[in-house]
Every structure is written in C-alpha cells, then in structure tokens.
Amino acid sequence: MVFLRAYIARRLIQALPTALLVVTLAFVFARIIPGDPAVAALGVYASAEAVQSLRARMGLDAPLWAQYGRYLADLLRCDLGRSLVSGYPVVNQLAVALPHTLLLTILGMIGGVFLGLLLGVTAALSRNRLWDYVARAISFVGISVPAFYLGLLLMLAFSIALRLFPTMGAGDWALPATVASHLALPALTLALIVAGYTTRLSRSVLLDVLGEDYVRTAHAKGLSRRVVILRHAMRNTLIPVISLVGMYFATLVGSSVMVEIVFSRPGVGRLLVGAIMQRDYIMLQSVMVVYALFIIVVNLLTDISYGFVDPRIRYE
Amino acid sequence: MSWRRSRQTVSASRLLVSTLCLVAASCVWASAAASQAVGLAEEQVLRIALDTSDKGRLDPHVGVSANERAVISYMFSALVRYKPGDMTVFEPDLAESVPEPELRDGRQVWVFQLRQGVRTHPFPGYPDGYELTAEDVVYSFKRVADAKRSSFAGSYKGMNVDASGEYTVVFTLEEALSPSLFLPLVVNFGGGFVVPRKAVEALGDEGFGAHPVGTGPFIYADYVPLTRVVLSGFSAYFRGKPVLDRVEVYYIPDVSARELALLSGAVHAIAGVREEVWVESMEAKPGIKAVAFGPGSICPLYINRTVPPLDSLGVRRAIFYALDRDDIVGIFGEGVAEPTYSILPTGYMPGALTLQDLEEAGYTWQYQQDLQEARRLLVAAGYPSGFTLRVFASERADYQLLYQWVERALAPIGVKLDITLVDHTTFHAKYRANENPFVFLVTARANSDIYLTTHFHSASRVVVGASPNLNFTQYTSVDAYIEQARIETDPVSQAEFWKLACLQIAEDAVAYPTFVLKPTYAYWEYLDWGYEVRSFMNTAMDITEQTRLMDH
Numbered sequence: 102m103v104f105l106r107a108y109i110a111r112r113l114i115q116a117l118p119t120a121l122l123v124v125t126l127a128f129v130f131a132r133i134i135p136g137d138p139a140v141a142a143l144g145v146y147a148s149a150e151a152v153q154s155l156r157a158r159m160g161l162d163a164p165l166w167a168q169y170g171r172y173l174a175d176l177l178r179c180d181l182g183r184s185l186v187s188g189y190p191v192v193n194q195l196a197v198a199l200p201h202t203l204l205l206t207i208l209g210m211i212g213g214v215f216l217g218l219l220l221g222v223t224a225a226l227s228r229n230r231l232w233d234y235v236a237r238a239i240s241f242v243g244i245s246v247p248a249f250y251l252g253l254l255l256m257l258a259f260s261i262a263l264r265l266f267p268t269m270g271a272g273d274w275a276l277p278a279t280v281a282s283h284l285a286l287p288a289l290t291l292a293l294i295v296a297g298y299t300t301r302l303s304r305s306v307l308l309d310v311l312g313e314d315y316v317r318t319a320h321a322k323g324l325s326r327r328v329v330i331l332r333h334a335m336r337n338t339l340i341p342v343i344s345l346v347g348m349y350f351a352t353l354v355g356s357s358v359m360v361e362i363v364f365s366r367p368g369v370g371r372l373l374v375g376a377i378m379q380r381d382y383i384m385l386q387s388v389m390v391v392y393a394l395f396i397i398v399v400n401l402l403t404d405i406s407y408g409f410v411d412p413r414i415r416y417e
Numbered sequence: 418m419s420w421r422r423s424r425q426t427v428s429a430s431r432l433l434v435s436t437l438c439l440v441a442a443s444c445v446w447a448s449a450a451a452s453q454a455v456g457l458a459e460e461q462v463l464r465i466a467l468d469t470s471d472k473g474r475l476d477p478h479v480g481v482s483a484n485e486r487a488v489i490s491y492m493f494s495a496l497v498r499y500k501p502g503d504m505t506v507f508e509p510d511l512a513e514s515v516p517e518p519e520l521r522d523g524r525q526v527w528v529f530q531l532r533q534g535v536r537t538h539p540f541p542g543y544p545d546g547y548e549l550t551a552e553d554v555v556y557s558f559k560r561v562a563d564a565k566r567s568s569f570a571g572s573y574k575g576m577n578v579d580a581s582g583e584y585t586v587v588f589t590l591e592e593a594l595s596p597s598l599f600l601p602l603v604v605n606f607g608g609g610f611v612v613p614r615k616a617v618e619a620l621g622d623e624g625f626g627a628h629p630v631g632t633g634p635f636i637y638a639d640y641v642p643l644t645r646v647v648l649s650g651f652s653a654y655f656r657g658k659p660v661l662d663r664v665e666v667y668y669i670p671d672v673s674a675r676e677l678a679l680l681s682g683a684v685h686a687i688a689g690v691r692e693e694v695w696v697e698s699m700e701a702k703p704g705i706k707a708v709a710f711g712p713g714s715i716c717p718l719y720i721n722r723t724v725p726p727l728d729s730l731g732v733r734r735a736i737f738y739a740l741d742r743d744d745i746v747g748i749f750g751e752g753v754a755e756p757t758y759s760i761l762p763t764g765y766m767p768g769a770l771t772l773q774d775l776e777e778a779g780y781t782w783q784y785q786q787d788l789q790e791a792r793r794l795l796v797a798a799g800y801p802s803g804f805t806l807r808v809f810a811s812e813r814a815d816y817q818l819l820y821q822w823v824e825r826a827l828a829p830i831g832v833k834l835d836i837t838l839v840d841h842t843t844f845h846a847k848y849r850a851n852e853n854p855f856v857f858l859v860t861a862r863a864n865s866d867i868y869l870t871t872h873f874h875s876a877s878r879v880v881v882g883a884s885p886n887l888n889f890t891q892y893t894s895v896d897a898y899i900e901q902a903r904i905e906t907d908p909v910s911q912a913e914f915w916k917l918a919c920l921q922i923a924e925d926a927v928a929y930p931t932f933v934l935k936p937t938y939a940y941w942e943y944l945d946w947g948y949e950v951r952s953f954m955n956t957a958m959d960i961t962e963q964t965r966l967m968d969h
Contacts, residue, residue, distance in 0.1 A: 140845065154564055186473055188626055189642075197642040253673055260681050268681045269466075269669060270644055365669045365678070367643030374670065375470030375643075380842055 209291025217299020243297020347403030477610035487957030493631035502948035525593035551580035569608030689937035693750020711952035768915025803831020
C-alpha cells in the first residue's frame with residue numbers, strides 16, 4: 102500500500118508538466134482558430150465599432166502574454182471565466198455537464214467491456230461455430246458503424262418504432278428512473294463501440310491463452326472447464342483488455358461528443374461543439390483542459406489497475 | 418301520360434335533390450359538429466426544438482441570434498409589433514395605436530399612448546409584478562441606446578425619449594425618419610422590446626439576463642442548462658391569459674435528432690432545414706405539417722469590384738450572363754427558394770425592383786442567361802480564354818450548393834474557381850478581411866436602409882470603410898441615394914431613392930440577386946398556432962396567447 106501511494110504521488114507529479122502543456126496548448130488553440138469571438142458573440146451584422154467595444158470588454162485587446170498570465174492565475178483559483186455566449190461562469194456550466202458525460206462514458210465503457218468480454222469468450226469457446234460468427238458480426242458493427250449513425254439507428258428502433266426510450270435529454274437527477282431511461286440508448290451506443298474492440302481482442306487473446314501449457318496442466322489436474330477458464334485463462338486475458346480500455350478511453354470521449362449531440366444530452370460534448378460553433382474560446386479552452394485532465398486521470402487509474410489483475414506487476 | 422311521367426320524374430328528381438341536400442347538410446353538420454368536438458388537448462404544454470446548442474442570452478437588449486430573439490419574443494412586448502404570422506403589418510402592442518409622426522419645433526416627434534393596466538411578470542419583491550408605465554419605456558430605450566449594456570446601441574443614436582404623463586411616451590428625433598425606418602426601432606424585434614425598470618434595477622443586468630422579466634404572454638420559469646428553457650403562461654397578460662400553460666423550448670442542434678424528437682412525439686414543433694426536399698419528406702409523415710414561411714433571407718452573389726479582373730464592368734456582366742437563376746432555384750426547390758431579381762427582395766422591402774423594371778432599364782445581364790454574350794464580353798475585356806479566381810466557400814451545406822452552382826455556371830465561359838472550403842466562421846473572417854472576391858451571404862434585415870447601408874454604403878466597406886461592415890463589393894456609387902432615402906419622410910419618395918440605388922447596383926453588376934430562401938418548420942397538425950402562417954421577421958414561428966394544442 103505504501104508503494105502504491107508513493108507510485109500515485111510520483112505519477113501525479115509527473116502529470117504536472119503534461120497538465121501545464123495541455124493548459125498552454127488549450128490557450129493557444131483557442132486563440133489560433135479563425136474567427137473573432139466578438140463577431141461570433143454579436144453576430145456577423147454587428148458594426149466594427151460594436152465589435153471593437155466588445156473585444157475591449159473581453160480583454161482581447163491585451164497582449165497575448167498578458168492574457169495567458171491572467172488565464173493561468175485564474176486557473177489556479179479554479180476560475181475558468183465566463184462563457185462569452187451565455188455569460189454564465191464556465192465552472193457552473195461544466196458542473197452541470199460533466200456528471201452527464203462522466204456517467205455516459207463510464208457506463209458505456211463498463212457495459213462495453215462486459216459485453217465485449219462476454220462476446221469474446223463466447224466466440225473463443227465456440228470457435229468457427231454459430232456463436233463465434235454472431236459475436237464477430239456484432240463486433241464488426243461496433244467497430245465499423247460511426248457513433249452518430251449507430252445512435253440514430255438505435256433511436257429509430259427503440260424510441261420511434263418501439264417507443265421504449267426517450268429521444269432527447271438526460272432526465273432529472275431527482276428521478277433516477279428518468280436518468281436511467283435517458284441513459285440507456287446513448288450508453289448502449291458507446292457500449293457497442295467498445296464491445297466491438299473488446300470482443301476481437303479478448304477472443305484472440307483467450308484463444309492464445311487456451312493453448313498455453315498452464316491451461317493444459319489445469320485441465321490435466323482435473324479442474325472443471327468453468328474453473329479453468331474463469332480462474333486461470335480469463336485473468337490473463339484481462340491484462341491486454343485493460344490496456345485497451347485505457348487507450349480507448351480517449352477515443353470513447355470523442356465518440357461521446359457525437360452521441361451527446363445525437364441524443365441531445367446536456368454533456369461536455371454539447372458544450373464543446375457549441376463553443377466551437379460560436380467561437381466561445383473561454384468555454385473551448387476550459388472544455389479542452391477538462392477532457393485532457395480526464396484522460397490523464399484515466400491513464401493513471403489504468404496503470405494502477407494492472408497491479409490488481411496481475412500480482413507480478415509492482416509499483417516500485 | 419307523358420306529362421304525368423314527366424311530373425313524376427320531376428318530383429323524383431326533386432326528392433333526389435332534396436335527399437342529397439339533406440345528406441349533404443347532414444354531412445356538413447356532422448363535420449362541423451365533429452370539428453367542434455375536437456376540443457383543446459388536456460395538457461397545454463407546447464414543446465418546440467430550436468436548432469442551437471443552448472439558450473444563449475435572453476436579455477432582449479443583448480441577445481442577437483435568431484434563436485435568442487425567438488424566446489425573447491415569447492416573454493417581452495414592444496410598443497408596436499409585427500402582426501403574428503404576417504410581418505408586413507404593424508399593429509399596436511404596448512401602445513394603444515400606431516402613431517403618425519408630428520413636427521414640433523422643427524423636430525420629428527412620435528407620441529405613443531400606452532395601454533393602461535399592463536402588468537409585468539412577477540419578480541423578487543413584486544410577486545404580482547407592477548403596472549408598466551411611460552417611465553419604464555423611457556428607461557428601456559435609454560438602456561438599449563447604451564453601448565455598454567446593449568448590442569443594438571448603434572441603431573438608437575440621435576433619439577431622445579421622454580415621458581409626458583404616466584402613459585405617454587415622446588420620441589424626439591434629431592433626424593426625421595419615415596415610418597418604415599422608425600417603427601422597426603420600436604417593434605418586437607431587435608432592440609425594441611421594453612424591459613421593466615424596477616426588475617432590471619432589482620436584479621442587475623446580469624441577473625436580469627439570467628432571469629428575464631417582461632410583459633409578454635409567457636414568464637421565464639426554469640432553465641436546464643444545455644437542454645431547455647421553460648416558460649409558463651402569464652395569467653395577467655394584457656391580451657388575456659394564454660391558452661398554453663407552459664412552453665418548453667428545447668435546444669437540439671442536430672437536425673436528425675430534432676426530426677426524431679418530433680416523430681417520437683417528444684416535441685410538437687421543430688425548426689427545419691431550408692430545402693424543399695426536407696419539407697416534402699416531413700410532409701410525407703402522417704400527422705406532420707411542414708411549412709416554409711416568408712419573408713426569408715436573400716442570398717445574392719456579391720462581387721468584389723476591386724479585385725482584377727472583376728474590376729472590369731464587362732467581366733462582371735459576363736459573369737452575370739453566365740449564371741442561370743432557375744438552376745439554383747431548382748436545386749433548393751421552389752417551395753423554399755423564391756427567385757428574386759432585386760437586391761432588395763420584393764414583397765416586404767420598399768424599393769425592390771421587379772423583372773419589369775429591369776426589362777425597361779435593359780439590364781438583361783441581371784435576369785437572362787446568355788453564354789454567347791458572356792463570352793463576347795470576356796473577349797472584349799481581354800480575357801478570351803477566361804481566368805481563374807481563388808475563392809473561399811463556407812462548408813455549410815447551403816453555401817456549398819451556392820458556390821458549386823457558380824463554379825458550374827462559369828466553367829463554360831472559361832472562368833475557373835479555385836475553391837477553398839473553410840468553416841463558416843472562417844468564411845466570415847475571410848470576407849471581413851477583404852480576401853474573398855465572390856461572397857454569398859444569406860441575410861435577413863429589418864428594412865431597406867439597414868440592408869443597403871451595411872452592404873453598399875462606402876462607409877461600410879470592409880477593411881477600408883469609415884465604419885466597416887458588410888460592403889465586401891467595395892462599392893461606393895449609391896451613397897447619395899441611401900442618404901437621401903434615409904432623411905426622406907415621404908414613404909413613396911423614399912422607396913424611389915431605394916429603387917434608384919437598386920438600379921445603379923444592377924447597372925454596375927456588383928451583386929447578382931438569386932432567390933429568397935425561406936425558413937422551415939415542421940409540427941404536428943394538432944398544433945394550432947393561432948394565426949395564419951405567412952411571414953415572420955424572425956426566422957422562428959411566433960408563439961402567442963392564442964397558440965394551443967388540439968385534442969388528438
């Protein structure tokens with residue numbers, strides 16, 4: 102446990118330069134994208150005088166280094182500024198959007214991993230038989246169909262034809278059932294994507310593992326097939342799957358943006374797209390920082406989880 | 418015998434006719450009874466979906482986008498309003514009538530008598546609101562003229578507003594304006610909405626923007642970030658309690674998601690796509706109505722006359738001769754794209770040119786495709802083999818269609834377009850920096866003066882103008898007409914000046930009018946808007962106290 106704490110502390114310190122780089126890049130990217138935020142805020146018909154006046158109020162007429170300094174100082178105080186479009190504090194808007202995105206992404210990931218493992222194991226154990234083909238077909242769909250299209254198809258089937266789930270929104274936190282019903286299809290969309298990759302990987306790894314000597318030894322010892330697979334083969338199958346989860350999380354965050362748009366969920370993806378469309382660079386840089394920090398944390402958690410799955414991995 | 422038979426035949430015929438009449442009358446009665454039987458839906462909660470990510474700014478003096486203004490118009494009133502569903506007619510709103518201008522001490526004066534008993538929405542400290550008076554109207558117009566608190570300040574310069582008694586407001590103008598220029602300043606669009614002084618002072622500008630307080634038919638009730646704004650019916654609304662108990666405005670930027678929300682019944686109406694194909698596809702769905710409504714936006718092709726070889730009049734006219742208006746109208750569909758031959762669109766902007774005006778003037782390049790003449794003009798201008806132009810096109814679907822149309826039309830005369838596709842904001846940045854020789858801009862403006870001034874007055878030239886705006890043609894030849902029209906108070910003479918400006922622009926071939934593109938909506942047929950849908954100043958439908966949901 103001491104080693105684990107020291108490891109986490111070390112990784113956090115190592116993450117600081119990365120975080121600073123991310124923060125700086127977010128600041129630069131938000132300012133080099135074409136288009137004037139003041140024009141975006143006032144509309145294209147605004148006069149040059151009005152645009153100039155707003156630029157001054159936004160602090161855009163200050164030198165870039167001064168803007169950067171103020172941005173860093175504000176960040177240290179956890180002040181992300183105010184949205185140029187809505188006028189609301191960005192922190193408040195992120196506080197509303199982030200839980201929806203976290204819930205969606207984590208549920209999509211967990212659901213996808215479970216579904217993927219189930220399909221992968223089923224496929225490996227029934228190699229070149231019907232269930233293998235079925236699992237591989239589902240995997241193929243998850244990998245090849247874009248998230249927004251998959252979401253629309255699911256919505257057509259389950260919301261329009263069967264009327265089982267709502268088409269938009271995220272439900273009311275005070276009514277968990279509404280949150281669950283609004284989450285079902287978006288999470289399933291992400292889960293199918295994750296399951297696509299997990300199925301393929303877990304199938305091929307399990308097929309390799311099943312050919313290993315220690316599995317043959319376990320069978321020879323008279324252990325049941327269930328025990329051999331669950332206790333011996335699966336554990337070794339999980340390590341590459343965890344690596345995949347860590348790596349794929351960034352991609353999943355990207356997919357969640359599209360899913361949030363299609364299902365009209367009030368998540369960070371909606372904030373991001375709205376900020377890009379309306380040149381709300383204050384919001385844009387904040388969302389980029391949040392996404393980047395999110396991925397840094399996920400990578401750290403992925404590294405830590407290796408040790409729980411494989412005792413040979415130590416944290417020194 | 419024959420007489421009797423004939424008489425019997427006549428009687429039988431009468432009987433048959435009488436029976437048919439009776440049956441027809443019964444049918445009519447039954448139909449009428451049935452239609453009367455279709456009463457109001459039990460739940461009067463209207464849900465609409467707009468094509469944007471979030472609510473933006475709902476302070477009526479700050480919010481500028483069409484979607485912001487739509488929601489603002491549900492909550493606020495103005496002295497005058499565009500008649501719901503027909504923006505060609507002004508009618509009194511907070512004022513008792515639409516006044517005529519007067520002359521006092523050499524100054525033009527507009528006197529508005531306010532309705533009595535108009536109450537504001539409730540706000541902290543005023544649970545029943547309070548009665549709106551002239552003091553509030555004066556405060557409101559001073560606020561909208563303050564550049565630090567308003568996005569519309571520029572339009573309200575040179576205007577003095579005073580209260581003369583509790584219910585009388587007097588506008589004294591430094592420069593006289595015709596009704597078609599003055600009334601849009603006090604109408605329910607742009608900066609004309611009236612804010613209650615005590616509410617703004619109690620909440621502060623920021624608080625007021627977050628929780629707007631108006632006098633319109635609906636009260637701001639709730640906001641779920643990135644999802645919806647909820648408005649509730651205002652029982653003390655001066656035109657009577659709205660039929661709708663609540664309006665929920667959802668923000669769904671993706672059109673497919675909006676369509677599915679409509680078809681699933683989650684919302685009753687959605688903002689659509691400006692393409693006839695979309696309207697037809699929605700109309701084909703059972704129970705759904707789709708409409709394209711006026712006046713729509715104009716989207717001429719503007720040519721930068723300072724970029725060689727476009728600085729040659731012959732070249733510009735050659736380009737116009739090569740264009741086929743019917744082709745681009747057909748691409749968008751006649752249901753949503755109405756061909757126009759005038760820079761000011763016909764129908765609602767005074768001064769617009771008709772096809773007959775152009776024919777009489779002999780400006781054939783403005784309305785007639787003639788490739789032979791186009792080639793001849795290019796040869797005469799010294800470009801027998803044509804030329805290549807670098808052009809920036811917006812990646813937005815409607816803009817891509819427009820640029821592809823021009824590219825296709827100019828190819829036969831040897832003019833090649835080297836098109837770079839950029840995102841829409843970059844597109845705006847490029848023409849504002851005078852870097853785009855061919856500009857399409859889908860525009861809707863409140864009146865002829867604003868449109869001509871921002872697009873064709875020399876002061877509005879991008880980069881080099883005294884007050885750069887949207888004159889990306891770098892045009893300088895109609896300043897006098899625009900300025901004379903602005904101070905002309907006789908509407909007929911004023912329209913004549915605008916017409917002269919349009920004719921000059923046509924003669925100089927700096928902008929080719931294509932069509933008026935209408936916004937579209939789709940909605941369930943049991944939604945009764947409460948007015949005939951014809952035209953809206955905004956690109957969103959009005960929701961009034963009469964709007965209701967019928968039983969279905």
